[in-house]
Amino acid sequence: MLTRRPNRQSGDQWSKTETTTLLNAVRHAPVLHPERPYVLQLGERTASLYQLGAAQRHERAGINRLVYCGTALANLFLAVRSLGWRATMEIAGDGMEPDLVAVVRAVARAEPTAAELWLHRRVERMDPYWAEPSPWPGEATALDRLLASNWCPGTDLRLLSDRSEVAAAARLVLHAGRRLDGDRWCADELRPWLTPQPSALSPVPTTEQRPVATLVEPYADAVCAIAARLVSGPVLLVCTRGDTPRDHVLAGAAVQNARLAAAALGLWVRPVSRLIRLDEVRAGLAEQLGVDGYVHALLRVGLPPEPES
Structure with missing residues (x-):
């Protein structure tokens, strides 16, 4: 689930508390399968998602895996914001590492909004992904x-x-x-x-x-x-x-x-x-x-x- 790049002693590494926050955000991303299709790698103020089983990315099952990677990415971005960083999101494309899904980069200090903090707390408290909704009230x-x-x-x-x-x-x-x-x-x-x-x-x-x-x-x-x-x-x-x-x-x-x-x-x-x-x-x-x-x-x-x- 979590890998680290070598520590270059730059002072820009994530703290243990921040690492736990980022890891928990990814762990609580919804996924229907017993095995999560991604791994999180932390670098110097970066958090990268890599796809597992990328060789099958062009198959229909690969589409499902990438959709689940996207759910983790949304949680990861929200977690970085909750830590008080202005963040950018870079979706992988041509010319990038073949298994790389996306990189969330903390670029500068910026206080999160009350809504962002509420949503981040909600990530860890949401009921299971597969729980059925109760009847629609017509609102x-x-x-x-x-x-x-x-x-x-x-x-x-x-x-x-x-x-x-x-x-x-x-x-x-x-x-x-x-x-x-x-x-x-x-x-x-x-x-x-x-x-x-x-x-x-x-x-x-x-x-x-x-x-x-x-x-x-x-x-x-x-x-x-x-x-x-x-x-x-x-x-x-x-x-x-x-x-x-x-x-x-x-x-x-x-x-x-x-x-x-x-x-x-x-x-x-x-x-x-x-x-x-x-x-x-x-x-x-x-x-x-x-x-x-x-x-x-x-x-x-x-x-x-x-x-x-």
């Missing part, structure tokens, strides 16, 4: 503020609202559930949508479907059930204009920022990203929902989970 103002909270360049949060879009998304969710049958992580993400609620079923308008959805078209009742669950609470799409490793990392940062912003608004966000491993689902979400770019995750929004008794 439009809070949802608008959540949509406006995204600060990650090149990313957008988009509300899934049109009923024809819901129908298309339902078909793709069902397709993903069938294709990834046996993937327990995907099953855990999709279970709330794949468990039907017969009393809540409502007709879903039929629209001309592209070939990607024809595999699941015969299952009309199942599509209706999933669509009913999709409209029971807000669903956001995390989108980017590009599809480079940099975009994948920034999408992950947008996911984590949405989780933290939701917490500040008294809401809860549960990301769904495993279905993006399927090319036809990823392409179908963009094409059938009219997204000018690429979809990296869906976010279910509700109230915080009920405490376990």
Whole structure:
């Protein structure tokens, strides 16, 4: 999890307290897998994230890993700010080390804002990443503020609202559930949508479907059930204009920022990203929902989970 560059006795090294703060921020980043796909390296007032398994970065599983790296990056940047530093964030690109994801650099002393301190404290107190939100209360103002909270360049949060879009998304969710049958992580993400609620079923308008959805078209009742669950609470799409490793990392940062912003608004966000491993689902979400770019995750929004008794 943590490596160090050789100490050059420059006086610009992180203190033990600062090191603990940075390490805890990365440890508390959300990740669905048992193994975290990154390692943190500390240098002279720098904190760098390196990707593990970078050889597979161009595979769909590699996209998921980079998204999770992005969630850690958002926490890391917030931790540096909480330590009283003005920070810059450098996302890796061509010409940089092949396994490097990003570097957060402390450039000058600057007091954190009260909001930044609150969010940093919240990082270590958030419930597990996979906890399900409680039912949506129908608070439009809070949802608008959540949509406006995204600060990650090149990313957008988009509300899934049109009923024809819901129908298309339902078909793709069902397709993903069938294709990834046996993937327990995907099953855990999709279970709330794949468990039907017969009393809540409502007709879903039929629209001309592209070939990607024809595999699941015969299952009309199942599509209706999933669509009913999709409209029971807000669903956001995390989108980017590009599809480079940099975009994948920034999408992950947008996911984590949405989780933290939701917490500040008294809401809860549960990301769904495993279905993006399927090319036809990823392409179908963009094409059938009219997204000018690429979809990296869906976010279910509700109230915080009920405490376990």
